[in-house]
Amino acid sequence: MAINPKLLNDGESVVVSTRTHAKALILPVLSGLLILAAAAFAEATVVSGTGSTVMWVVALLLLAWFVGRPVLEWMTASYTITDRRLITRNGILTRRGHDIPLARISDVAYEMGVIDRMLGCGTLIISDASTHGRVLLHDIPQVEDTQRQLNVLLHDVHNDDGD
Numbered sequence: 001m002a003i004n005p006k007l008l009n010d011g012e013s014v015v016v017s018t019r020t021h022a023k024a025l026i027l028p029v030l031s032g033l034l035i036l037a038a039a040a041f042a043e044a045t046v047v048s049g050t051g052s053t054v055m056w057v058v059a060l061l062l063l064a065w066f067v068g069r070p071v072l073e074w075m076t077a078s079y080t081i082t083d084r085r086l087i088t089r090n091g092i093l094t095r096r097g098h099d100i101p102l103a104r105i106s107d108v109a110y111e112m113g114v115i116d117r118m119l120g121c122g123t124l125i126i127s128d129a130s131t132h133g134r135v136l137l138h139d140i141p142q143v144e145d146t147q148r149q150l151n152v153l154l155h156d157v158h159n160d161d162g163d
Contacts, residue, residue, distance in 0.1 A: 003080045003087060015153060016081040016146055021121035021139040024074055032067035035059055079137055081150055084157075086126065088137070100135065102157045104128045108150050110143045126150075 003017060039059035043052055069092075077090035086100045105128050112122035122143035127134045140146055 003078060003089070007087065008082065009084065012082045012084050014080055014082050016149055017078065018080075018141055018146070019078050020074055021119060021141045022074075023115070023119050023121055024139050025071060028067045028070040032063055035062045035066065079140065081146070081153065083153060086135075086150075088135075098135070100126065100128050102153055105150075105154055108147050108154065110140075110147050112143065116143075124150075 003014065008014070036059070039055060042055055072092050073090065076092055076095075078088070080087040080089075083102075085102055086105070088098045090096055105126055107125075107127040109125040109127075110122045111125065116122045116139075121139045121141050124137040124140045124143055124146060125134055126137070
């Protein structure tokens with residue numbers, strides 16, 4: 001899942017490289033199981049002949065949309081913190097990216113619900129000096145450790161600017 005080294009500047013090093021927690025795949029997997037169960041039930045009780053083929057084609061299309069698409073989105077999204085910036089990348093066909101220099105980040109916080117605490121993930125809230133105000137990175141694994149590492153980097157960046 002490491003970021004492409006071509007995206008890094010000379011002398012820049014990766015501190016944290018992650019993606020959304022696998023928790024994001026729970027609903028797609030449950031949807032897939034439900035679609036397969038409904039298709040198997042329909043095959044066994046209702047549909048026969050040509051209708052059976054059409055029903056399985058529809059089931060495969062539903063699986064592609066409700067399972068395949070979220071899995072691909074999960075696989076192609078990444079969050080990277082280097083010693084200079086926060087880099088987010090996502091998108092399957094159209095790639096989107098957002099870079100925030102560490103010097104522009106003013107605050108880092110996190111939120112963890114009950115399920116998040118059980119799974120060891122949470123939302124990282126990054127406030128910066130841009131017009132957007134803050135960036136939410138949902139379902140970050142080990143969000144507390146990530147926040148701590150980012151705070152250490154921010155301390156170093158802001159102290160280097162003052163020297």
